[in-house]
Amino acid sequence: MNKIRSLALATTAILLGSATAHAAPxxxxxxxxxxxxxxxxxxxxxxxxxxxxxxxxxxxxxxxxxxxxxxxxxxxxxxxxxxxxxxxxxxxxxxxxxxxxxxxxxxxxxxxxxxxxxxxxxxxxxxxxxxxxxxxxxxAVPEPGAMALLLCGLLAVGVVRRLQASQPS
Incomplete structure (x- = not known):
């Protein structure tokens, strides 16, 4: 579970830093x-x-x-x-x-x-x-692919948080 959470957080951090387009403004x-x-x-x-x-x-x-x-x-x-x-x-x-x-x-x-x-x-x-x-x-306008990856990363973080909340302490 910790590995999935770490992967989701790392992916989201990378995507947040690269969500803008690489194309010229x-x-x-x-x-x-x-x-x-x-x-x-x-x-x-x-x-x-x-x-x-x-x-x-x-x-x-x-x-x-x-x-x-x-x-x-x-x-x-x-x-x-x-x-x-x-x-x-x-x-x-x-x-x-x-x-x-x-x-x-x-x-x-x-x-x-x-x-x-x-x-x-x-x-x-x-x-x-x-x-x-x-x-x-x-x-700059965000590229569709970068935005899709960002949304996937955020979704993964949400799933991990929900799984953590459903497990007994």
């Missing part, structure tokens, strides 16, 4: 100024297309985009060599919604980028109109 993007938009992406997105040393594009991003024909656009992020910033493109209407210059919004390569957190000042391409882009962490 999601980030909230909020663009304000003369143009507004908001969307969420993984901190380490998989580009649909990239050009080493220049930019990467994430296709079909869902969100709220002013002037878009649907709630889905393509987002291109530029590195410092290309003027930084980003562009929003409405593929369905075949129209550019916004193209900005500014700081590079990611680290790593264009093939494997990781977004930076913070608030960034962007300007319309070749103009002076300014926008503010805030990138903030939403948090």
């Amino acid at each position: 999601s980030y909230q993007f909020t663009l304000t100024g003369g143009y507004t938009a908001s969307w969420q992406l993984s901190a380490t997105p998989t580009p649909g297309d990239f050009f080493s040393g220049e930019s990467f594009t994430v296709w079909n991003v869902s969100g709220t985009f002013s002037g878009a024909s649907t709630a889905v656009t393509d987002l291109t992020f530029f590195n410092d060599a290309r003027g930084g910033g980003l562009s929003l493109y409405d593929f369905n209407a075949a129209v550019s919604l916004l193209s900005t210059d500014g700081p590079q919004l990611y680290s790593g390569s264009e093939a494997a980028p990781t977004f930076l957190l913070g608030t960034f000042v962007l300007t319309v391409y070749q103009e002076t109109t300014q926008y503010s882009l805030t990138i903030s962490e939403i948090g």
Whole structure:
């Protein structure tokens, strides 16, 4: 009985420490100024297309985009060599919604980028109109497998406690 209890407690302790996802957290993007938009992406997105040393594009991003024909656009992020910033493109209407210059919004390569957190000042391409882009962490989402293991561990602890309570002292 003590071995089962020790195993259940050890399993629960391990699972409590590892119940969060190992996947990258999601980030909230909020663009304000003369143009507004908001969307969420993984901190380490998989580009649909990239050009080493220049930019990467994430296709079909869902969100709220002013002037878009649907709630889905393509987002291109530029590195410092290309003027930084980003562009929003409405593929369905075949129209550019916004193209900005500014700081590079990611680290790593264009093939494997990781977004930076913070608030960034962007300007319309070749103009002076300014926008503010805030990138903030939403948090990691627990993986279903980790949650299932956690629940099994908690169930095992409950069974052991119930067995202990039913045995005479």
